[in-house]
Amino acid sequence: MPIEPASSVITKPENMRSPDLDLLFEPRSLAVIGASERLTGGGGLLLKSIMANNFRGKVYPINPSAPEIAGLKAYPRLADVPGEIDLAVIAIPAKAVPGSIRECRDKGVKFAVVHSSGFGESGADGRRMELEMAEIAAHGGPRIVGGNCMGIYCPASALNTIVTYPAFGHDPGPIGFVGQSGWGTEQYTVFGLEKGLRFSRVVSIGNQCDLSIEDLIEYFAVDPQTKVISGYVEGLKRPREFLELAGRITRKKPVVLWKGGRNEKSARASSSHTGSLATNQTVFEAALKQTGVVTANGLGNMLIVSLALSCPVLPKGNRVGLVVNSGGAGIALTDTMESTDLKLAVFPDQVRRELREYLGTLTPIPPAVDNPVDVGWITTWGSSVPYFKCLEIVLNHCDMAVLMCFLPLDQAVMEGLKEIRDRFGKPIVVIPGHPLTQNDGMNLLSRNGIPSYSFPEEAVQGLAALWQYSKWKNNL
Amino acid sequence: MPIEPASSVITKPENMRSPDLDLLFEPRSLAVIGASERLTGGGGLLLKSIMANNFRGKVYPINPSAPEIAGLKAYPRLADVPGEIDLAVIAIPAKAVPGSIRECRDKGVKFAVVHSSGFGESGADGRRMELEMAEIAAHGGPRIVGGNCMGIYCPASALNTIVTYPAFGHDPGPIGFVGQSGWGTEQYTVFGLEKGLRFSRVVSIGNQCDLSIEDLIEYFAVDPQTKVISGYVEGLKRPREFLELAGRITRKKPVVLWKGGRNEKSARASSSHTGSLATNQTVFEAALKQTGVVTANGLGNMLIVSLALSCPVLPKGNRVGLVVNSGGAGIALTDTMESTDLKLAVFPDQVRRELREYLGTLTPIPPAVDNPVDVGWITTWGSSVPYFKCLEIVLNHCDMAVLMCFLPLDQAVMEGLKEIRDRFGKPIVVIPGHPLTQNDGMNLLSRNGIPSYSFPEEAVQGLAALWQYSKWKNNL
Numbered sequence: 021m022p023i024e025p026a027s028s029v030i031t032k033p034e035n036m037r038s039p040d041l042d043l044l045f046e047p048r049s050l051a052v053i054g055a056s057e058r059l060t061g062g063g064g065l066l067l068k069s070i071m072a073n074n075f076r077g078k079v080y081p082i083n084p085s086a087p088e089i090a091g092l093k094a095y096p097r098l099a100d101v102p103g104e105i106d107l108a109v110i111a112i113p114a115k116a117v118p119g120s121i122r123e124c125r126d127k128g129v130k131f132a133v134v135h136s137s138g139f140g141e142s143g144a145d146g147r148r149m150e151l152e153m154a155e156i157a158a159h160g161g162p163r164i165v166g167g168n169c170m171g172i173y174c175p176a177s178a179l180n181t182i183v184t185y186p187a188f189g190h191d192p193g194p195i196g197f198v199g200q201s202g203w204g205t206e207q208y209t210v211f212g213l214e215k216g217l218r219f220s221r222v223v224s225i226g227n228q229c230d231l232s233i234e235d236l237i238e239y240f241a242v243d244p245q246t247k248v249i250s251g252y253v254e255g256l257k258r259p260r261e262f263l264e265l266a267g268r269i270t271r272k273k274p275v276v277l278w279k280g281g282r283n284e285k286s287a288r289a290s291s292s293h294t295g296s297l298a299t300n301q302t303v304f305e306a307a308l309k310q311t312g313v314v315t316a317n318g319l320g321n322m323l324i325v326s327l328a329l330s331c332p333v334l335p336k337g338n339r340v341g342l343v344v345n346s347g348g349a350g351i352a353l354t355d356t357m358e359s360t361d362l363k364l365a366v367f368p369d370q371v372r373r374e375l376r377e378y379l380g381t382l383t384p385i386p387p388a389v390d391n392p393v394d395v396g397w398i399t400t401w402g403s404s405v406p407y408f409k410c411l412e413i414v415l416n417h418c419d420m421a422v423l424m425c426f427l428p429l430d431q432a433v434m435e436g437l438k439e440i441r442d443r444f445g446k447p448i449v450v451i452p453g454h455p456l457t458q459n460d461g462m463n464l465l466s467r468n469g470i471p472s473y474s475f476p477e478e479a480v481q482g483l484a485a486l487w488q489y490s491k492w493k494n495n496l
Numbered sequence: 497m498p499i500e501p502a503s504s505v506i507t508k509p510e511n512m513r514s515p516d517l518d519l520l521f522e523p524r525s526l527a528v529i530g531a532s533e534r535l536t537g538g539g540g541l542l543l544k545s546i547m548a549n550n551f552r553g554k555v556y557p558i559n560p561s562a563p564e565i566a567g568l569k570a571y572p573r574l575a576d577v578p579g580e581i582d583l584a585v586i587a588i589p590a591k592a593v594p595g596s597i598r599e600c601r602d603k604g605v606k607f608a609v610v611h612s613s614g615f616g617e618s619g620a621d622g623r624r625m626e627l628e629m630a631e632i633a634a635h636g637g638p639r640i641v642g643g644n645c646m647g648i649y650c651p652a653s654a655l656n657t658i659v660t661y662p663a664f665g666h667d668p669g670p671i672g673f674v675g676q677s678g679w680g681t682e683q684y685t686v687f688g689l690e691k692g693l694r695f696s697r698v699v700s701i702g703n704q705c706d707l708s709i710e711d712l713i714e715y716f717a718v719d720p721q722t723k724v725i726s727g728y729v730e731g732l733k734r735p736r737e738f739l740e741l742a743g744r745i746t747r748k749k750p751v752v753l754w755k756g757g758r759n760e761k762s763a764r765a766s767s768s769h770t771g772s773l774a775t776n777q778t779v780f781e782a783a784l785k786q787t788g789v790v791t792a793n794g795l796g797n798m799l800i801v802s803l804a805l806s807c808p809v810l811p812k813g814n815r816v817g818l819v820v821n822s823g824g825a826g827i828a829l830t831d832t833m834e835s836t837d838l839k840l841a842v843f844p845d846q847v848r849r850e851l852r853e854y855l856g857t858l859t860p861i862p863p864a865v866d867n868p869v870d871v872g873w874i875t876t877w878g879s880s881v882p883y884f885k886c887l888e889i890v891l892n893h894c895d896m897a898v899l900m901c902f903l904p905l906d907q908a909v910m911e912g913l914k915e916i917r918d919r920f921g922k923p924i925v926v927i928p929g930h931p932l933t934q935n936d937g938m939n940l941l942s943r944n945g946i947p948s949y950s951f952p953e954e955a956v957q958g959l960a961a962l963w964q965y966s967k968w969k970n971n972l
Contacts, residue, residue, distance in 0.1 A: 141823075201824025203929070211950075214932055254827065280827045283834045318832060318953035347617075348677025351730065351756045356794060358759045453679070456690055474687075477794035 039163055039231070041239045044131040045174040045221045047106035048077045051098060051129070053120055054112040054136075055081030055089050062111035062135050065183040066171075070109070073180040073188065078103065098123045105129045108162065109171075109181050114138030117167060118152045125161035133181060134166030140227045141168055150229035157230040169226025170202030173209060175219060176245065182206055182224065193218020193467065194330055196246035198225050198236040201280065204252040204319070211323055214459075216466025217330065220245040232257050234265060241269040248274050248329045250322070254281040256304075263307050270312030274329040274489045278316040279305070312492035314485050321481065327471040328482030331447045334490035339365035340483060341418035342392035343410045345453055349424040350392030352476035360484035361491075365391050365418035374413050382406055391418075395425075402426075404433050408440060415444045420486070422479050426453035429461025429472070437470045447471075447486055449479045515639055515707070517715045520607040521650040521697045523582035524553045527574060527605070529596050530588040530612075531557030531565050538587035538611050541659040542647075546585070549656040549664065554579065574599045583607045584638065585647075585657050590614030593643060594628045601637035609657060610642030616703045617644055626705035633706040645702025646678030649685060651695060652721065658682055658700065669694020669943065670806050672722030674701050674712040677756065680728040680795070687799055690935075692942025693806065696721040708733050710741060717745040724750050724805045726798070730757040732780075739783050746788030750805045750965045754792040755781070788968035790961050797957065803947040804958030807923045810966035815841035816959060817894035818868035819886045821929055825900040826868030828952035836960035837967075841867050841894035850889050858882055867894075871901075878902075880909050884916060891920045896962070898955050902929035905937025905948070913946045923947075923962055925955045 052070065054063030067081055067090055080101045081094040088094055095101050098108070098120075108129045110120055114136050124132050134153075139146035150167070157164050165172065171181030175192040182188070182205065195217055199205035205224040212219070220243065223236055233253055240246040249269065256262050266275055282301055308315060314329070316322035340362050344350040354364055367375075372389045379387035379396060388394035393414060395406050407425050415421055427433055429452055441448045450465055452458040455474040462472035473479045490496065528546065530539030543557055543566055556577045557570040564570055571577050574584070574596075584605045586596055590612050600608050610629075615622040626643070633640050641648065647657030651668040658664070658681065671693055675681035681700040688695070696719065699712055709729055716722040725745065732738050742751055758777055784791060790805070792798035816838050820826040830840055843851075848865045855863035855872060864870035869890060871882050883901050891897055903909055905928055917924050926941055928934040931950040938948035949955045966972065 199824075201822070201827070203822030203824040204828070207931075207951075210930070210932055252824070254824075280824065280831060282831045318828060319951045320953060346677070346679030348675075348679040348728070348730075348756065351677070352680070352794060355756060355758045454686070455683075456686055475683075475794060475796045477796060 039235055039239060043106045044163070044165070045172065045179065046177040047131070047179070049080065049103060049105050050077060050107040050109055051080040051082050051101060051105050053082045053098070053108055053110045055083050055094065056086070057089055066109055066111050066135065066181055069180055069183045074178050076178050080105065098127045098129070101127070106131065108132045109135065111135045114146060114149060114167065118149050118156070121153050121156045121161055121164065125156055129162045132162040132164045133169065133172055134164060134226070135169060135171060135181070137168040139167040139229065150227060154230050164230035165223060166226035167229060170205055170224035172224070173219065173222040182209065182222070188213060191218055192220060192245065194247035195219045195250055195326060196240035196243060196248070197222045197250045198233050199223070199252040200225055200233065200254045201252055204280070207319055208252065208322060212326065214463070215323055215327060216463040216472065217323070217326055218467050228257060234258050234262050237269065237275070238265060241273065246273070248276070248326065250276045250326050252278045252280060259304055263311055266313050267311040270492060274314065276314045276316055276322065276325050276329055277308070278318070278322040312489070314489055324473065324478050324481045325485040327466055328449070328486045329489060330466070330469060331471055331486060332469045333441055333445055333447050334493065335419040335447055335487050336490070336494070336496070337419035338363045338487050339418040341365050341414035341421040343395060343407060343414055343421060344392045344424040345395050345426050346424060347388070347394055349451065349476055350394060353392065353422055353480060356477045356480040360480060362480065362484055362487060367391055367417055371413060371417050375410060378409060378413070402428070404436055408436055411440055411448065415440070415446050420447040420483055422449050422451065422483070424451040424453065429458050429465055431464070434465050434468050434470065437465065438468055441470065447483065449473060449482055451476060451479050515711055515715060519582045520639070520641070521648065521655065522653040523607070523655070525556065525579060525581050526553060526583040526585055527556040527558050527577060527581050529558045529574070529584055529586045531559050531570065532562070533565055542585055542587050542611065542657055545656055545659045550654050552654050556581065574603045574605070577603070581605045583609065585609050585611065587611040590622060590625060590643065594625050594632070597629050597632050597637055597640065601632055605638045608638040608640045609645065609648055610640060610702070611645060611647060611657070613644040615643040615705065626703060629705050640706035641699060642702035643705060646681055646700035648700070649695065649698040658685065658698070664689060667694055668696060668721065670723035671695045671726055671802060672716035672719060672724070673698045673726045674709050675699070675728040676701055676709065676730045677728055680756070683795055684728065684798060688802065690939070691799055691803060692939040692948065693799070693802055694943050704733060710734050710738050713745065713751070714741060717749065722749070724752070724802065726752045726802050728754045728756060735780055739787055742789050743787040746968060750790065752790045752792055752798065752801050752805055753784070754794070754798040788965070790965055800949065800954050800957045801961040803942055804925070804962045805965060806942070806945060807947055807962060808945045809917055809921055809923050810969065811895040811923055811963050812966070812970070812972070813895035814839045814963050815894040817841050817890035817897040819871060819883060819890055819897060820868045820900040821871050821902050822900060823864070823870055825927065825952055826870060829868065829898055829956060832953045832956040836956060838956065838960055838963060843867055843893055847889060847893050851886060854885060854889070878904070880912055884912055887916055887924065891916070891922050896923040896959055898925050898927065898959070900927040900929065905934050905941055907940070910941050910944050910946065913941065914944055917946065923959065925949065925958055927952060927955050
């Protein structure tokens with residue numbers, strides 16, 4: 021039996037919309053409710069993760085019996101904490117959570133992140149508790165993330181309550197993410213960081229008993245630290261409003277959405293997962309196309325597209341130039357392009373002449389100067405000069421470029437490519453010849469807005485997403 | 497102007513077909529023609545790679561002037577080498593290669609791998625040299641791989657002339673690969689080894705002046721060390737024969753093909769790449785579907801499918817059981833399955849009861865026992881018992897399973913999964929909860945026939961390919 025989402029029952033007062041969530045992500049102080057020394061329970065792991073990440077604010081462990089936890093003075097109840105508390109991180113059994121949210125209200129706590137599970141996903145009793153919590157939030161209580169969530173991550177405040185990987189780093193970036201699956205949130209963040217994505221804020225939104233995906237996206241839209249909005253969504257609570265919102269936001273910032281629960285069976289699984297009703301898919305996906313949102317069809321694709329949208333420059337047209345160091349890579353790129361809206365740029369005679377003349381000085385073997393341009397083999401090994409020179413010739417006659425190169429991707433290469441990208445105002449993506457030895461270099465390029473990929477098909481998918489968004493934003 | 501492939505002119509004598517290529521891959525002795533101490537040229541790099549890989553046979557450097565190279569006695573000419581030579585590895589300027597092939601014939605060399613470029617891919621002069629070499633091969637000369645190729649790799653003989661990555665290891669496996677792009681061959685092999693693919697033989701076939709893709713596939717078909725045949729193909733020289741051959745082989749061994757040059761533009765690029773004519777794509781791809789060959793649409797997909805086909809067990813039906821440790825992963829798996837021929841298994845009441853009873857002993861939160869089965873959170877951390885137990889219950893009612901688990905993938909887990917796989921005779925694929933920390937474990941499982949993937953969509957693509965092949969092979 022499908023479970024009614026809380027928000028279809030509670031009508032939110034108008035003044036609660038577009039919430040300012042700055043103190044959720046950058047709290048000056050936080051309390052861990054359920055803190056303990058034991059690392060077998062959620063509270064212990066959470067406190068450990070918060071400390072290991074060197075959270076910049078004050079931390080108050082709350083525990084009814086321990087006077088000190090992990091070297092910090094602990095308090096039996098929230099009310100005993102002397103100072104103000106911006107955020108409560110809650111990891112106690114579900115049935116005790118509504119009472120705890122009431123204590124938060126009484127203490128004036130601004131936000132609560134409820135890690136505990138056992139709410140809407142478990143049945144009617146859990147759903148009743150969600151309603152109770154939402155009521156408290158709506159009447160002077162803290163705004164709530166969760167329950168049944170995996171936590172939040174914000175590099176600017178060094179806050180990480182996504183416990184499994186404590187070492188997320190403090191390097192901020194353009195991506196704001198909200199995910200309706202703890203697993204999805206964690207995987208996207210962990211793989212993303214590895215591939216060079218950098219985040220402004222990450223939220224595992226859980227059951228959305230109070231704060232919803234729509235709230236987070238609305239916040240990301242006005243948050244100056246967030247340049248790209250990304251999300252994993254199963255069921256939306258206010259789909260109509262979401263679509264209207266998305267259509268407005270995408271005129272300013274790109275939004276990429278990975279939609280889970282796309283068919284009847286997975287929608288059923290989704291209902292037992294976060295207790296939310298799946299939206300009518302066909303209708304919703306058709307409508308989504310009209311909003312400029314870029315959709316992703318899985319975790320891998322989501323990472324590819326997010327990396328592309330982190331590029332600060334948008335293509336003004338769909339002509340792609342390929343500068344490669346391997347015939348096979350050029351063919352793979354051209355093959356994949358066929359299934360997208362991208363076009364292999366056609367070079368005028370004069371460009372081919374210019375390339376032939378230049379490359380003729382480097383290699384005895386007649387070079388391939390039609391698009392894809394093959395820079396040639398051994399002669400170019402390790403030197404960025406021929407690649408950069410060909411890129412410059414090519415970028416004069418296309419809207420974006422793929423560079424496939426046998427180069428160590430170091431600081432100088434990154435800066436050189438950035439300079440070319442900004443001088444031409446055209447996106448460049450990179451595939452290294454030896455990806456496995458270039459993980460660090462790919463990460464360096466990617467986090468500096470030169471998206472780097474292992475496989476040709478990924479580079480093409482990335483550029484196609486960038487073009488799709490540019491077309492929408494610039495009415496091309 | 498398209499270039500005529502050599503083999504459309506030369507008619508091969510019937511007795512040259514189905515060549516025995518054992519000594520190409522496991523030569524007792526080899527000569528490096530163009531060997532040198534310098535690592536700037538191909539010959540120097542090749543010799544270094546052969547030595548660094550501890551090739552098991554004798555090595556004779558051939559160089560007109562140096563008496564000793566890399567600590568080995570060198571010979572001015574092939575004729576000066578005292579013993580027999582099975583293989584000549586050639587890296588000298590193209591125009592000197594036909595003469596060198598003649599010397600190979602005179603010395604009785606059985607095979608030549610021509611790394612030199614500057615043949616058919618460079619124009620009419622190069623094509624004439626290819627014809628000349630093919631004529632020598634057809635009349636008592638060595639059978640030739642190349643020119644314009646990247647080399648061969650065979651763990652059984654510790655032979656590796658694919659110079660860029662010398663450390664391929666000597667761990668043999670089921671995959672025989674032939675690739676018409678040096679880049680494609682290298683990337684497939686390098687990424688494959690990283691992901692747990694293991695190889696019997698790998699060949700970068702280059703311009704196919706003599707030995708062709710068809711020859712290699714015919715050899716792999718009868719080679720007992722090769723259990724799975726994989727290839728990257730741009731243009732085939734004898735497409736009709738290839739199709740006939742493929743249809744026969746796939747009744748015994750799986751064949752996976754990544755076809756490059758699928759559209760007019762990339763086919764044009766392909767012609768300047770290895771000098772081969774692209775086959776009429778539409779006709780060819782339609783015909784390929786009738787042969788039981790599994791096709792891949794890019795490098796990433798090729799790796800996913802190859803990993804799946806390395807599984808020694810084939811599914812007898814298309815019902816998939818999902819045992820997961822995250823609702824989101826279950827939804828992602830179910831979503832992706834929708835676009836394949838796979839079916840989410842429907843469990844009878846009794847199975848759900850059995851799962852509920854078992855999982856009820858582990859977790860206070862009512863578990864999801866419909867397919868996907870959610871094993872539950874903290875209680876299962878680190879222990880394989882609940883996963884294995886659920887897999888066993890589930891495998892009684894489906895044809896294959898995906899396990900998504902938060903487990904360190906160690907030797908015991910690998911052996912446990914292998915035992916279950918073999919007892920049920922049903923494929924199991926694995927997605928670890930923390931893929932980035934489980935690279936070694938995923939590799940361990942994959943090379944033992946439990947294909948392991950980072951993303952749900954990859955696991956589903958893998959199983960779909962396995963089912964596609966099984967359906968063909970077993971007439972299901």
